[in-house]
Amino acid sequence: MTTEAPALGLTHGRSEDTGLGNRGPESKSIVVPYGFWLFVLSDIVLFSALFATYATLSHATDGGPTSNELFDRTLVAVETVALLLSSFVCGLAIIAAKRRNLLWTQIWLFVTGALGFVFLCIELYEFTHMIGEGAGPQRSAFLSAFFTLVGCHGAHVTAGLLWIGTMMAQLWSKRFDPPHMMRRLMCLSIFWHALDIIWVAIFTLVYLIGTL
Amino acid sequence: MSDRENELLDVAPGEPHDSLLSESLSYIVGLGLALLLTAVSFWVASTESLWSPGVAVGLVVLAIAQMGVHLVFFLHITTGPDNTNNVLALAFGVLIVFLVMIGTIWIMYHLAANMGPTPEMTNLQMQRG
Numbered sequence: 001m002t003t004e005a006p007a008l009g010l011t012h013g014r015s016e017d018t019g020l021g022n023r024g025p026e027s028k029s030i031v032v033p034y035g036f037w038l039f040v041l042s043d044i045v046l047f048s049a050l051f052a053t054y055a056t057l058s059h060a061t062d063g064g065p066t067s068n069e070l071f072d073r074t075l076v077a078v079e080t081v082a083l084l085l086s087s088f089v090c091g092l093a094i095i096a097a098k099r100r101n102l103l104w105t106q107i108w109l110f111v112t113g114a115l116g117f118v119f120l121c122i123e124l125y126e127f128t129h130m131i132g133e134g135a136g137p138q139r140s141a142f143l144s145a146f147f148t149l150v151g152c153h154g155a156h157v158t159a160g161l162l163w164i165g166t167m168m169a170q171l172w173s174k175r176f177d178p179p180h181m182m183r184r185l186m187c188l189s190i191f192w193h194a195l196d197i198i199w200v201a202i203f204t205l206v207y208l209i210g211t212l
Numbered sequence: 213m214s215d216r217e218n219e220l221l222d223v224a225p226g227e228p229h230d231s232l233l234s235e236s237l238s239y240i241v242g243l244g245l246a247l248l249l250t251a252v253s254f255w256v257a258s259t260e261s262l263w264s265p266g267v268a269v270g271l272v273v274l275a276i277a278q279m280g281v282h283l284v285f286f287l288h289i290t291t292g293p294d295n296t297n298n299v300l301a302l303a304f305g306v307l308i309v310f311l312v313m314i315g316t317i318w319i320m321y322h323l324a325a326n327m328g329p330t331p332e333m334t335n336l337q338m339q340r341g
Contacts, residue, residue, distance in 0.1 A: 037298060041305035048309040052316035077254055084246055091239040091286055095232065193286045197279050203250075204275035208257040209268050 029183055036187040040194045043156075047198050050149040051205060058210065060141035067142070067210035070135055072126070076207045079122045080199065083157075086115035087196040094189050100176050105185075106168055112192065113164040116157055123154050146206065153202055156195055163188055242285025249278040 026034075058067065093108035127147070130136065137147035167188055174181060253274045256267060283289045289298055
């Protein structure tokens, strides 16, 4: 059957895929990250609703502090670079993992998590600072939308940090022997890169356009 | 790469291929482009030398470009035949995101514009009359 199939849309060197499903389901190493990719995309759709809410309410300050008075671009620049480097290092961890290099995978994962932690600390500092100034989420519709949007991203980063920690512990005990370890690492990297994509939208729409 | 690795690792989103050098190079090029676009965004936002009504649009364009860089160099979404499913899912996601965002902003802007005078405005009119 395989030998008769036309050489259309060669996918993986070892099999022909015409895109018509003539060779049965894909291997789990494709299907699982693909399903996770679908989850990440639906998560981005969720964020689009929060972005739309923020865009609608960004001028509804109820006489309270405006985005121009609240946001500090220097802090945001540091946050942005930390998360971008974290995303980059996460890619290095995957490269090391593909070569079954446990030490470097663990080192790069640790650096990824550490940079993510730096990002989270700066964000929490910003939040506590704003709440201390009386610009908490209950102050105005603008601030409610801001804390929901940016806080939701921060919650995702927190979940990602927990995931990185769990992943490192699993790698420590199981190494790369079970095939699902690589799948889990792939899903983690998709999640972490997606968080950085959402942050690009946040720093542009909320922080830069908000302080023009 | 050995056959075993090839078998374990087909193409999924976020997955790099090829040799150590070309894989690393993809991430390094991506990092460089993303840093450049970020720097340009921050510069565009702070400089006085640009036509100010166009700045917001320019920032949005830069952000979309940077998201593209992340998708191509970090998530390895390509136009290759092994990536068709990933691209189609992405295209559908982008469609929904644009519908939700542009639809909301469009409708809410017109709603606010057609809302009529606010209580403060009414008071002002009454004072004048």
